[in-house]
Amino acid sequence: VGGAGGAVVVDKAGGQAPPKTLVDWALKILDTADPDEKARLGDLAATEWLRGAIPLPYDPAQPARAPPDRPARSDAVRLLPPSQAPKLGKGGSAQSRLAMLHSLAHIESWAVDLSWDIVARFGAQLRMPRGFFDDFARVAQDEGRHFAVLSARLRELGSHYGALPAHDGLWDSAMRTSHCLLARLAVEHCVHEVSQGIRCPSNHHIKIPRWWG
Template sequence: MSNREQETLVEAAIRVLNTPDPFEKARLGDQIANKWIQGHINLPYHPHKHLTPPHRPARPSDVKLVSPSLMPKLGKAGSLQSRQALVHSLVHIESWAIDLSWDIIARFGKQEMMPGEFFTDFVRVAQDEGRHFTLLAARLKELDSFYGALPAHDGLWDSATATSSDLLARLAIEHCVHEARGLDVVPTTISRFRNGGDNETAELLEKVIYPEEITHCAAGVRWFKYLCLRSKNPETSNNDLVEQASCSTENDAEVFGEVIRKFHTVVRSHFRGPLKPPFNEVARRAAGFLPQWYEPLAVKEVTVE
């Protein structure tokens, strides 16, 4: 058996993170995800081998990076140029989403002694993000553009760096706050493409990407709950904790009141400013992310008489 066949999931995740080409990153990630899901990669990590993911994943050198404040306006998809800019922005976000998904596996899986279900959840998230990147990049090409044709910013990785030593914070900020914000804005983005006559991009977002992004937010909520419950009940079996963390009911605030208060504390410590409505309550609820989690963190809208 070759060394590659004996590779653990964390070792494979680090290979993805060290791959600069985003198309190869997506292809490699899909291959590794299938091996893990099918049982061809058996171990999440070596118990006695310490591996450190890169401080910053390898990234393409042909994408010009600028400060978020210097990014040009994307427009409302009414022109080809605006549609190209919007899809380019989405492609860039998905390229970082691939890295973020593999990074949480490589950086925290062993460190926090997470159960197998954690690895499987984020392997599936990573595989989805790779597919989203590939599909959106192909759509961008159909719009006579390509990834790297326009500037981009790396704000998503800034918050990943800020939460690189705290899994609770990483889950709260990247996989709850940012993922949920994506759910808030996607319906408007879909409408813009439709109104601009681009039904192909609208369908891709609506039928493929949007429903899968709901499951990604759900993974963040689930494992935030798990860590809080495990901290409070260290003697409880992993199976019971995973099952309890997977529950989402109308009584969520009562059952998980301490967890929700912890979420508020973590977000206030690691996220600048309040969360901004309007919120996509339907999609958030589908992810198990109920209003009591995020409404206390929101800026109140002022009604002008």
Template sequence: MSSNETTLVEAALRVLNTPDPVDKAKLGDQIANHWLQGLITNPYNPSQPDLIVPDRPARLTNVKLVSPSLMPKLGKAGSLQSRQAIVHSLVHTESWAIDLSWDIIARFGSKQESMPREFFDDFVRVAQDEGRHFTLLAARLEELGSFYGALPAHDGLWDSAVATSKDLFARLAVEHCVHEARGLDVLPTTISRFRNGGDNKTADLLEEVIYPEEVTHCAAGVKWFKYLCSRTRGDNADEESDDDAVNKFHEVVRSYFRGPLKPPFNEKARKAAGFGPQWYEPLAVKDFSQ
């Protein structure tokens, strides 16, 4: 790992092929530091064919997977059982977020995509954050008397990763501007529920560490989606007011995301991430009873 002969894409594949999420987080943190410190210098080797990225990352089998429709209700954090279930769900989500962050680097970090170095910098930082989130939440889950794998979970997040595996526009839009943004919508309520349930330690972790960093993760998706739109047009127009990017976003989400987006939206956090209501409100369900 300390050798300059290793590319970032090769290192990302090591994370994806590591089954234990604890090891994934540790290895990912090491790789991120090496990249950001300049110990890994090249994102990929342009003289070699693109490396094969696994359709599904290596995962331990200690988590019982069920259909999203069969997941038990998490509750509202009023009981220890509910708090354990919510944190377990968050730990599982973060375990997949580690893989998703390294997957976008490995899958789209090639000469064919020709993304600038800043793209790799941004998603390395996202991956490092997700690993830290997993580690902190897994430790908190154990403090609550449970452990990762004690409850069932679903892999719906990776299903959308598979659906967007051939299109960087789609991956950025669905994973980082839909799923990540949905996390911004629901986290404030989750934090309030933990506080109301008397669990300020979990609430503080979510509010002071995870929530603000998730804003930056969503911002990375918005930023690079706009970049792709601008590059496709071949100009340097002001992307913040770019109707073409908004229209492209609507087109991609309708093609790759099943169903409408669910309000209410966290407009403040979404604005901080770089996109306003014109991006997502036209994609929302109009009738809240649906």
């Protein structure tokens, strides 16, 4: 929530200090298990960052804190190996359409984590410029809003996110590219995600972002 003079005001309930930088926000979001709250916090962080209320992308005086190997996720979503995930069908029945919606919600939820992970994992470590943080804050915000719409639609249809099993193949690829930003961009954000209808950080076009090189 925005405060006076552009400062960020965050509820300190629970004894935790409010995030001070965008990377701190990214780590907080990655540590949030509830998918709706994860999307809400991501929307808030992106909004505050893009309007200038979060002053720094990271603290250059502090060593970069490594993000978790795996973000916090809701136990309500049962995960299966990709080879065992149920087939979605072609949308010819109500059950098939519901399965497609659930799959899309799952992809968008992981996309939220993927976007904030790239901020937390590479932003401070590689001393990336502001344009990098701007791009991925916007992407993360969009993914969270997509998830919120799909989650709401599932509830309208009498279901919910977590009602069906899913797989986490996107995160498997993220871990295989966790050592290299260029590999992450190429494999995760511009191949896997685009093939599943998710954004690359340049308005759907696969091109070199302004901040690269």
